[in-house]
Amino acid sequence: MNYNKKSVEDIDVSGKKVLVRCDFNVPMKDGVITDAKRIIGALPTIKYLLEHNAAVILCSHMGRPHNIMNEKVKLDKKEAKKIAELPEAEQAAATEACLEKAKGDIEKFSLKPVAEKLAELLGQDVIMAKDVVGEDAKAKAAALKPGQVMIIENVRFHAEETKNDPAFAKELASMAEIYVNDAFGTAHRAHASTAGVADYLPAVCGYLIQKEVDVMGKALSEPVRPFVAILGGAKVSDKIGVINNLIEKCDTLIIGGGMAYTFFRALGNTTGTSICEEDKVDMAKELMAKARAKGVNFLIPVDNVIGREYKEDTAYMTIYSDSIPDGWMGLDIGPVTQELFEKTIEGAGTVVWNGPMGVSEWDHFAHGTIGVARAVANSGAISIIGGGDSAAAVEMLGFADKMTHISTGGGASLEFLEGLELPGIACLQDK
Secondary structure, three states: OOOOEOEHHHOOOOOOEEEEEOOOOOOEEOOEEOOOHHHHHHHHHHHHHHHOOOEEEEEOOOOOOOOOEOOEOOOOHHHHHHHHOOOHHHHHHHHHHHHHHHHHHHHOOOOHHHHHHHHHHHOOOEEEOOOOOOHHHHHHHHHOOOOOEEEOOOHHHOHHHHOOOHHHHHHHHOOOOEEEEOOHHHOOOOOOOOOHHHHOOOEEEOHHHHHHHHHHHHHHHOOOOOEEEEEOOOOOOOOHHHHHHHHOOOOEEEEOOOOHHHHHHHOOOOOOOOOOOHHHHHHHHHHHHHHHHHOOEEEOOOEEEEEOOOOOOOOEEEEEHHHOOOOOEEEEEOHHHHHHHHHHHHOOOEEEEEOOOOOOOOHHHOHHHHHHHHHHHHOOOEEEEOOHHHHHHHHHOOOHHHOOEEOOOHHHHHHHHHOOOOHHHHOOOEO
C-alpha cells in the first residue's frame, strides 16, 4: 500500500468548504469530557484550514449509540413485547416513557459537549448542527463562511455510517468541496465518513494521519537498528499477523502479557490456569521457528509473577516460567525477565511497543509494564507506542514526552504494524 498521501498542505483550501473526519470519541462522565486529548490533537489541522480561509465542517463518531434517523427511536423488541401485554389504556403512556428514556440514552452520545470544548480551545464559536445529513446540518453547512467552523452530530446516529452506505456517504459529501481524514483511530474501518466520502470529493490527510504514517511507516521500512519490537496483551490470535510481519523487519521481538503463555505451552511447559490459546500452540511453534530461521532474537519471559485468582488482591508469588503450578495463573513478567527486557531495550535504535506486560491496572502486577515503559523512555531510541493500554501506561507514568510518537489509534496501529491496507488512508490521493 502507498502511504505517500497528499495532505492539507498539498491542496488549495481557500474559500472552500472542507469536511474533516476527526476522532472526537472522547471519554465522558455525566455529560462532561474527562479527557480532551483527542480534541486537542485535532487542533493543528483545524487551525491550518481556518488560517487558510476554509469553511470547516467537522464530523466524528462518539461511542456506539442506537442507530437512529432524525430522532426516530426504535423500541427494543423486549420492551415492545412488555408494552403489548399491558392493558390497552396504559400502552400509549408506557410507549412514550420508553421513547423518552431511549432519547435520553441517545443524548449521551451527542457531540454537543465536544463542540463546546472545541469553541473554548479555538477561541471562537463552533456551530453545532442538530443532525447529521438532515435539514439543519445542510442549511448550516450552506451558510458557513470561510474562517467559520461547525460540527455535525454523531455520524453513528445513522446505521448507514458503519455500513459505508454509498447514498449516505454522498449526502455527507454534498455539504463540502474537499474531504480531509484526520482520524487515524478509525482509519482501519471502511465507514461512510472514513472512506466512503472519498468517492465523491478530493481526499487528503490531516496532520495527525500524516504524522502516524510518516513515523510508523519509516520505522518499519527504514528502522534505525537494532530494531526492537515489544508485543504484549492477552491473545496471540489478536497479533499473529503483527508478529509475522515484524519477524520480517525487526532484530529482536519481545513477547509479554497473556499471549506469552501460549508460547510457554508451545515449548512444552505447564501454564496452570494462565490464559492460553490451545488452538494457537502450533502457530506459536511456527512463529518461533520462523524467528530462528530469520535470525531474529525471540524473547519470552523467563520468570513470572503468578496469582491464585484473577483478582487484584489475590495471593501472588514469583516463579520461573517453566514451573507454573496447577491452580496458579501468570499475571505479570518477573524481575529477571524485566531486567532482560530492559537491557535489550537499552541498546535499541528503534522501539515499537504495543501491549502491556501484565495486568497493568493492578499495582502488584504492573511492575513489568512500568519497567518496560521506563526503559523505552530512557533508551534514546526512536520510540513508537502503539496506542491502547501501552499508551495509557506511558501517559500515566509521565513518560509521554520522552517518546518519539504515541499512536492515536490502537486497532489502526496494529493493522498498520501488520502491513494491512487501512481503508481510511488508502482512499486518499497519492502524492
